Amino acid sequence: MGPAPVRRAPLRNRAPGGHDGSTEENAPLQTSPDSSSLLVRQDPPDATMGRLISVAEILVGPGVLAMLGENDGPSMLSYATSGASYGLGFFLPFILLTFAAAYVVQEMAMRLGAVTGRGYGELVFQRFGRTWGWISVGDLVLTNLITLVTEVIAIRIGMGFFGIPAWGAVLSAVALVAAGSWGSRYSRWERLCAGLAVFNATFIGVAWFAHPSPGAVAASIATWSPLPDAAPAMFLMLLASNIGATVTPWMLFFQQSASVDKGMTVKDIRRGRQNTAAGAVLAAITGCAAFVAATPLFNNHIDMSQYGEGTGFAEALRPLIGQHGAGLFALGLIEAGAMAMLTISASSAYAVGEVVRGAGCSFDLSPKNAPLFHGTNLGVAILAGAIVLIPGAPLMAIALNANLLATILMPAALVFLLIMANDKLVMGAHINSRWTNRLGIAIAVLIALAGGAYAVVGFLGAIGVN
């Protein structure tokens, strides 16, 4: 019989807030004599239970939350718009590629948080100075606010399908964020997010109702064809929008800060990578499902412009995939928006809390002890809700352009991330490998090119230059 099985202690109970795992807070933990101090000999009932716990730890964590959080309202609308506009073809493998890029970027953010014990904003402030720090936080707060508006839009569209009025949708969204702050526990907030994230899978159900041809799906992934027959501006907009649907600044801030808040250390990097990879795979599956779910609209030449902002895709899909499928799409939009309301408002709260001296910055702190953190968390949600209630606001256009803004501003965040991930002073032996750097630089360049190309082509069209 082999050695007694070991398993990791719950992260929340380890190395609170720190990154070296050697503080007195670890005193209650027992140290395994032949391995990491974070491995705790316990008496797990059996190997099966141990494996289940291990899988659960991989599936619940900042990596999965960031990835599924980014499968948010505007992202799902962007994937669905691509599917409805061009059908199976180029965009399906392109979406998969963006999730691979997201893994590369988010792994860096997780590793920075685990090694330094500091959030992204805090590190930029300390290593690059106040000017760059405030610019980074300003970018984030701006893109987060616009993205939060689109999350409320998604919830409003989804609830509108079931006859719930706009004010009810806004109230629900704000109440959810308030519920996340309630209880003053990171673990409680994380479980709330994870519980919601499960329902991201509703898009898989919608794709099932759409009855896609497995052969056509496989062929489009293998051949990246057919290429979209589209005007350059429209094609570039969807290209940039799909990038912004998957790789965004808030995810960097969020995953790095949440990894710190969770108490991850250098010894958790391997588990963090597994968690991030699991998130990328799960989010890719559900993102592609949203794309596939909308392809019947392309196949049946449905003009989406005939559908109002308040009903959208679910209403358009109803005659094609049935009431149940359309209802699931609407539910999926509600979930996507709700999950992202929690993570994106948290991302803003982390960023502001990290850069204001003396402000508490953790879900483990009560609103009384961290008023700025919790106030930002709830305040941005209320502001986003108020914007959505403005009569006549162009909701669908805002949703697509929120992703574009994220794409345009992402290269700046990526450059800082790459510099910090190669900073030997703070990363030591955990700096980027050569391949990670190559991939990171390629991703930053491609995102900048996509955002720049759309901006230039769109602008020339807007001023009447062909």
Place this chain on the structure above:
Amino acid sequence: MTHDRVGGQTTRHRSRPPLPPMALSASAQTGLVALRLFLGVITVMAVYTFLHPFFS
């Protein structure tokens, strides 16, 4: 900059010393500023593209 982060389910605080600023070369500083200006310009272009239908 230093601030306390409270971890676990305790109220024990932990202070971290601030990290020193990174010594960026002049060319690196120039590169960051140039990137920022480029992103600023294309942001303005994208915002104009988005807004112009509402004002024309």
